[in-house]
Amino acid sequence: MINHKIRKLNIKDIDELEKIELETYGKYGWSKDIFKSELNNPLSLYLAYEGLNEGSKILGYIGTWLIVDEGHITTLVVCSDFRRKHIADILLYNLIVQLKSNKIKWLTLEVKASNTPAINLYKKFGFKEFGIRKKYYQDNNEDALLLWTENIQTEGYTDKLKGIMSQFLLKENDADKSNYKL
Numbered sequence: 001m002i003n004h005k006i007r008k009l010n011i012k013d014i015d016e017l018e019k020i021e022l023e024t025y026g027k028y029g030w031s032k033d034i035f036k037s038e039l040n041n042p043l044s045l046y047l048a049y050e051g052l053n054e055g056s057k058i059l060g061y062i063g064t065w066l067i068v069d070e071g072h073i074t075t076l077v078v079c080s081d082f083r084r085k086h087i088a089d090i091l092l093y094n095l096i097v098q099l100k101s102n103k104i105k106w107l108t109l110e111v112k113a114s115n116t117p118a119i120n121l122y123k124k125f126g127f128k129e130f131g132i133r134k135k136y137y138q139d140n141n142e143d144a145l146l147l148w149t150e151n152i153q154t155e156g157y158t159d160k161l162k163g164i165m166s167q168f169l170l171k172e173n174d175a176d177k178s179n180y181k182l
């Protein structure tokens with residue numbers, strides 16, 4: 001596993017974030033102004049995955065709005081050179097742990113119907129399809145799948161999270177397993 005730290009995103013990160021958005025989504029990426037308003041929103045939670053051996057660069061981030069007992073995931077990006085190294089697994093896991101302690105019960109999000117990597121990730125974490133938003137995306141008019149979790153506060157879901165984390169931590173020799181206990 002990459003030597004990393006999970007921390008909250010802050011305003012000082014926005015230049016770095018805008019660059020990653022541009023690389024990921026081109027002109028459809030979030031601007032600095034969008035990040036400013038998201039990070040100033042008291043109902044949002046944004047986490048960064050910092051690569052400690054990469055000069056503390058942000059290698060990925062995830063965000064959510066907290067609306068009563070629902071968490072609406074607004075973004076999840078991993079830098080292209082660092083994909084398939086469990087960074088999204090770790091970000092989503094950390095987000096869910098924090099949301100569980102904030103009494104959030106259900107998580108929801110929209111994802112492009114063709115985005116197999118993201119759909120696989122969310123399904124692994126127990127998200128299920130509950131609908132389609134037709135032509136939801138501006139860049140290519142693609143449909144969005146609307147995904148929801150079961151209640152993340154249940155023992156069953158906690159066991160599921162433990163199972164997901166133990167599966168890949170077991171494969172990693174240098175994993176600091178103590179960081180990833182529920």
Ligand SMILES: CC(C)(COP(=O)(O)OP(=O)(O)OC[C@H]1O[C@@H](n2cnc3c(N)ncnc32)[C@H](O)[C@@H]1OP(=O)(O)O)[C@@H](O)C(=O)NCCC(=O)NCCS
Nearest residue numbers: 076077078083084085086087088089111117118120121124
């Ligand atoms: C989707 C994304 C965040 C995944 O990040 P990642 O760090 O590479 O993912 P991880 O290595 O943590 O993989 C976690 C799981 O995601 C799924 N997954 C990730 N990449 C995949 C791929 N290329 N093909 C199929 N499944 C994939 C798998 O289920 C994987 O679990 P496994 O390794 O046990 O099979 C990344 O590809 C990305 O940033 N894409 C562009 C932005 C985006 O589409 N964001 C999602 C918006 S809803």
